[in-house]
Amino acid sequence: xxxxxxxxxxxxxxxxxxxxxxxxxxxxxxxxxxxxxxxxxxxxxxxxxxxxxxxxxxxxxxxxxxxxxxxxxxxxxxxxxxxxxxxxxxxxxxxxxxxxxxxxxxxxxxxxxxxxxxxxxxxxxxxxxxxxxxxxxxxxxxxxxxxxx
Amino acid sequence: xxxxxxxxxxxxxxxxxxxxxxxxxxxxxxxxxxxxxxxxxxxxxxxxxxxxxxxxxxxxxxxxxxxxxxxxxxxxxxxxxxxxxxxxxxxxxxxxxxxxxxxxxxxxxxxxxxxxxxxxxxxxxxxxxxxxxxx
Numbered sequence: 342x343x344x345x346x347x348x349x350x351x352x353x354x355x356x357x358x359x360x361x362x363x364x365x366x367x368x369x370x371x372x373x374x375x376x377x378x379x380x381x382x383x384x385x386x387x388x389x390x391x392x393x394x395x396x397x398x399x400x401x402x403x404x405x406x407x408x409x410x411x412x413x414x415x416x417x418x419x420x421x422x423x424x425x426x427x428x429x430x431x432x433x434x435x436x437x438x439x440x441x442x443x444x445x446x447x448x449x450x451x452x453x454x455x456x457x458x459x460x461x462x463x464x465x466x467x468x469x470x471x472x473x474x475x476x477x478x479x480x481x482x483x484x485x486x487x488x489x490x
Numbered sequence: 491x492x493x494x495x496x497x498x499x500x501x502x503x504x505x506x507x508x509x510x511x512x513x514x515x516x517x518x519x520x521x522x523x524x525x526x527x528x529x530x531x532x533x534x535x536x537x538x539x540x541x542x543x544x545x546x547x548x549x550x551x552x553x554x555x556x557x558x559x560x561x562x563x564x565x566x567x568x569x570x571x572x573x574x575x576x577x578x579x580x581x582x583x584x585x586x587x588x589x590x591x592x593x594x595x596x597x598x599x600x601x602x603x604x605x606x607x608x609x610x611x612x613x614x615x616x617x618x619x620x621x622x623x624x625x
Contacts, residue, residue: 361528362527362535363526363529363535366525388501389500389504390499393499393500400566400569401537401540401541404536404537404541404544405535405537405538405540405541406537408536408537426573428572430570431568432569433568
């Protein structure tokens with residue numbers, strides 16, 4: 342029996358990929374996608390604050406948001422689900438996210454080779470023209486183990 | 491040991507990060523493997539590793555500033571994480587080193603490891619700005 346090869350659809354895959362583990366704990370959700378980009382949402386949560394005395398979201402969850410959005414945009418551009426590993430991820434923080442604001446992570450796979458995927462993106466809390474952070478990442482294909490997510 | 495080491499952020503506490511000890515005045519932070527930090531099955535999520543690295547960097551800088559009587563507000567500028575090996579189903583540690591501590595900025599490197607200290611699973615470089623607390 343041969344399954345018809347369906348093109349990777351982040352809108353359908355995200356709920357499954359994001360329900361377990363770290364992504365599930367953060368409550369990451371699918372937001373939107375295009376041919377080579379994917380957007381996820383990180384909902385506001387009181388216990389993700391980076392400072393005890395100020396309502397400012399920690400930067401750690403932003404890294405997680407952008408790492409997951411990056412993986413999804415790579416699979417979206419590939420059109421299939423292949424094992425990848427993050428080699429390098431850089432996050433430049435422009436400003437703190439606003440109090441009680443959801444954060445949207447937009448990641449775009451701007452170059453894909455046989456062995457590497459290059460991603461750039463932003464995190465914003467409502468206005469893409471005024472980002473919370475910019476990111477750049479490089480991911481590597483892991484051959485031979487399609488179970489790796 | 492300074493109290494400042496144990497003043498982890500709400501995010502760090504939610505993620506299960508705790509203080510494992512102190513080496514050369516630098517806090518060693520740790521978390522257990524569990525669902526909260528899991529990415530692909532049986533492995534650590536890169537975001538969770540980054541969270542541990544970043545928290546260790548801040549804890550170190552905060553401790554160093556407290557020692558020198560400074561009470562600055564810390565503003566993250568950037569973090570670059572290099573992922574070197576898959577994080578497995580075991581305890582993970584992270585410890586930072588201040589490469590440069592200036593009046594207005596700090597440059598910190600952090601390493602995370604599991605069983606073997608000499609084979610880190612990830613490293614990070616962080617730039618942090620320091621502003622007067624009442625500014």
